[in-house]
Amino acid sequence: MKESIAIDMDGVMANVEKHFVDWYNERHQENVSIQDIQGKSEANAFPEPGIIKKYASTEDFFRTAPVMTGAVDAVKKLNEHFEVYVVSAAMEFPQSLVEKREWLKEHFPFINWRQIVFCGSKNVIKADYMIDDHPKNLDPFKGKKILFEAFHNLEVNKFQRVKNWKDVLDYFEL
Amino acid sequence: MKESIAIDMDGVMANVEKHFVDWYNERHQENVSIQDIQGKSEANAFPEPGIIKKYASTEDFFRTAPVMTGAVDAVKKLNEHFEVYVVSAAMEFPQSLVEKREWLKEHFPFINWRQIVFCGSKNVIKADYMIDDHPKNLDPFKGKKILFEAFHNLEVNKFQRVKNWKDVLDYFEL
Numbered sequence: 387m388k389e390s391i392a393i394d395m396d397g398v399m400a401n402v403e404k405h406f407v408d409w410y411n412e413r414h415q416e417n418v419s420i421q422d423i424q425g426k427s428e429a430n431a432f433p434e435p436g437i438i439k440k441y442a443s444t445e446d447f448f449r450t451a452p453v454m455t456g457a458v459d460a461v462k463k464l465n466e467h468f469e470v471y472v473v474s475a476a477m478e479f480p481q482s483l484v485e486k487r488e489w490l491k492e493h494f495p496f497i498n499w500r501q502i503v504f505c506g507s508k509n510v511i512k513a514d515y516m517i518d519d520h521p522k523n524l525d526p527f528k529g530k531k532i533l534f535e536a537f538h539n540l541e542v543n544k545f546q547r548v549k550n551w552k553d554v555l556d557y558f559e560l
Numbered sequence: 561m562k563e564s565i566a567i568d569m570d571g572v573m574a575n576v577e578k579h580f581v582d583w584y585n586e587r588h589q590e591n592v593s594i595q596d597i598q599g600k601s602e603a604n605a606f607p608e609p610g611i612i613k614k615y616a617s618t619e620d621f622f623r624t625a626p627v628m629t630g631a632v633d634a635v636k637k638l639n640e641h642f643e644v645y646v647v648s649a650a651m652e653f654p655q656s657l658v659e660k661r662e663w664l665k666e667h668f669p670f671i672n673w674r675q676i677v678f679c680g681s682k683n684v685i686k687a688d689y690m691i692d693d694h695p696k697n698l699d700p701f702k703g704k705k706i707l708f709e710a711f712h713n714l715e716v717n718k719f720q721r722v723k724n725w726k727d728v729l730d731y732f733e734l
Contacts, residue, residue, distance in 0.1 A: 390683075390684070392684065430574035435619075441673055449637040459630045469683070469686045471681075473684070477661075477673040477674070477676045477677075477678075478673050480658065480661050480673075482660060483657040483658055483661065483678070484654065487651075487654050487657065498680070499651040499652050499654075499680045500651070500652075500681040501680060501681070502651045502679070502680050502682055503651075503677065503678040503680070504651075504657070504677070504678045504679075505676070505678070505679070506672070506674035506675060506676050506677070507645075507675070509643070510566065510645045510647070510677055510685055510686055510687060511563075511684055511685070511686060512566070512684060512685060512686030512702070513684060528686070541660040
């Protein structure tokens with residue numbers, strides 16, 4: 387039987403880091419760079435607090451998010467060797483449910499509906515591996531935990547860290 | 561720490577059995593009764609095959625489903641004593657995602673977004689107990705399995721069976 391991997395969407399398959407910066411600059415005529423938000427918390431990443439929650443609640447944000455570099459090829463490869471589940475904490479933002487479903491269909495058409503999970507808490511998720519950018523999701527997980535690097539988790543050092551999808555494939559020796 | 565229960569929606573919290581019969585009779589000027597479909601498979605429950613998949617893919621079906629008798633009070637009580645997750649295989653029918661979210665908000669307002677999971681396969685779900693009307697969901701589950709009676713599972717005898725929500729509360733001694 388194949389081992390299973392639970393893969394997070396935002397910050398892992400979808401490059402929401404870039405998307406937040408782009409949306410902010412466009413709406414505030416600013417020039418915040420990706421570099422500027424490194425090491426900051428999600429709540430205080432931008433000069434105006436709460437931007438991330440605001441955009442995450444806004445129609446079209448998730449539907450138009452760019453794909454993380456290398457994600458499509460890497461997930462495709464993982465999907466050949468593992469039982470892959472895409473597990474997204476989408477429930478906090480109900481407008482994102484359909485958008486995320488459509489986004490996956492467009493960018494990851496080889497992921498079928500049986501492999502998708504939209505949840506609130508990830509406490510209820512069981513798999514052999516979890517790839518996620520949020521320590522709060524990895525903490526209660528019982529399998530092997532892989533932290534995908536993001537601006538808000540640079541100082542976390544209790545998990546196996548991957549910086550990008552190349553690192554993920556190296557980790558799984560693919 | 562509280563024990564956790566994964567509770568299915570369709571056929572457990574939502575009385576889709578009655579809803580299928582009502583929709584069918586209304587649309588076909590027929591008088592199929594709940595009794596008529598007992599012991600039949602989902603695929604062949606109605607004179608016209610495929611009705612269940614068809615209605616499950618139809619807008620408004622899940623949004624207007626009646627609540628199962630006793631479900632609100634029982635889930636409320638379970639929610640006081642257990643870590644409750646509502647786990648629905650909604651992903652096959654994308655139009656149902658928002659409808660099920662709204663249905664839960666209307667009928668089970670005490671269930672917060674952290675407690676809701678919409679998935680495809682339930683292989684990825686971990687909890688201490690699962691209450692479900694489908695053997696295919698209970699089979700791969702590692703915790704205690706509780707089969708909620710439905711027309712299509714009458715001959716299944718490999719699980720602890722509950723006939724209704726009163727039985728569920730008796731099982732948990734609540």
